[in-house]
Amino acid sequence: MTHAVPVPHSFYRLASPHYFYEQSGRLLPWLAAVTLVLFLTGLVWGLAFAPADYQQGNGFRIMYVHVPAAVFSMSVYVAMAVAGGIGLIWRLKVAAMVARSCAPIGAAFTFLALVTGSLWGKPMWGAWWVWDARLTSELILLFLYLGYMALQEAIEERDTADRASAVLALVGLINIPIIHYSVEWWYTLHQGATILKLGRPSIAPAMLWPLLVMLAAYGLLALLVVLLRTRNEVLERKLNI
Amino acid sequence: MGGYAFYVWTAYCLTVAVLGGAVLLPLLRYRRLRREAARRERREQRQTEVRNR
Numbered sequence: 001m002t003h004a005v006p007v008p009h010s011f012y013r014l015a016s017p018h019y020f021y022e023q024s025g026r027l028l029p030w031l032a033a034v035t036l037v038l039f040l041t042g043l044v045w046g047l048a049f050a051p052a053d054y055q056q057g058n059g060f061r062i063m064y065v066h067v068p069a070a071v072f073s074m075s076v077y078v079a080m081a082v083a084g085g086i087g088l089i090w091r092l093k094v095a096a097m098v099a100r101s102c103a104p105i106g107a108a109f110t111f112l113a114l115v116t117g118s119l120w121g122k123p124m125w126g127a128w129w130v131w132d133a134r135l136t137s138e139l140i141l142l143f144l145y146l147g148y149m150a151l152q153e154a155i156e157e158r159d160t161a162d163r164a165s166a167v168l169a170l171v172g173l174i175n176i177p178i179i180h181y182s183v184e185w186w187y188t189l190h191q192g193a194t195i196l197k198l199g200r201p202s203i204a205p206a207m208l209w210p211l212l213v214m215l216a217a218y219g220l221l222a223l224l225v226v227l228l229r230t231r232n233e234v235l236e237r238k239l240n241i
Numbered sequence: 242m243g244g245y246a247f248y249v250w251t252a253y254c255l256t257v258a259v260l261g262g263a264v265l266l267p268l269l270r271y272r273r274l275r276r277e278a279a280r281r282e283r284r285e286q287r288q289t290e291v292r293n294r
Binding site for chain 2: 043047057058059061062069104111112115116120122123221224225228229231232235239241
């Protein structure tokens with residue numbers, strides 16, 4: 001007789017909507033408090049205390065709201081596709097709920113990345129918008145999120161909607177490396193990576209720290225919103241809404 | 242802000258508004274769902290009382 005690989009008990013329990021609801025409820029107040037503190041710290045630090053850029057003056061401060069939005073517009077998409085895939089393969093209810101909960105905050109980040117980028121582009125490049133690879137692929141990401149949400153709404157039956165939209169999310173994953181490498185593959189106005197590249201980051205520490213705080217704040221905010229929405233999904237399912 | 246004030250403030254205010262909304266919407270929905278759950282529980286309780294009479 002073969003023995004099954006021991007899996008921690010809590011791993012199975014986390015897949016139960018009820019257990020998820022209880023555990024996330026305990027985590028929420030702490031998560032909300034830390035997120036708020038980081039967010040306020042990062043906003044004030046970025047706006048008032050980080051030194052002005054020698055080329056871009058105070059205009060570079062848009063970076064502190066633009067870069068985290070752009071980074072997490074992609075990370076949340078990957079999380080959505082992976083959760084959707086897990087729901088598709090293992091039929092885990094919680095995974096499907098998490099996938100559904102990722103879409104609105106991911107779309108919000110994508111929208112903010114596009115608009116704050118536009119507000120940064122106008123004074124620096126002289127144009128609100130250019131049809132280059134980075135901007136266009138990020139716009140496609142917004143359409144992927146909107147398409148995902150529309151598909152969820154369009155299909156009445158929950159499981160069918162989850163399966164169809166999970167497939168859409170997985171196919172759309174191809175867009176993520178395109179966004180990331182677009183500044184290297186094609187000629188573009190958009191500047192290249194400053195932090196996530198081989199070797200040392202090409203940004204002064206005094207400018208980097210508030211950015212790291214904002215990155216942490218955005219990441220935790222995404223987690224917070226996904227938890228809140230997933231908990232609502234659990235309640236809705238219980239109430240048969 | 243050296244001529245950049247409009248762009249910087251618009252970007253920051255929009256960010257706060259959109260992200261604040263992203264947190265607020267599920268919180269409001271949560272409140273509605275909890276009210277609905279409480280309403281159903283009261284109704285069930287009333288029905289049990291009527292049946293036991």
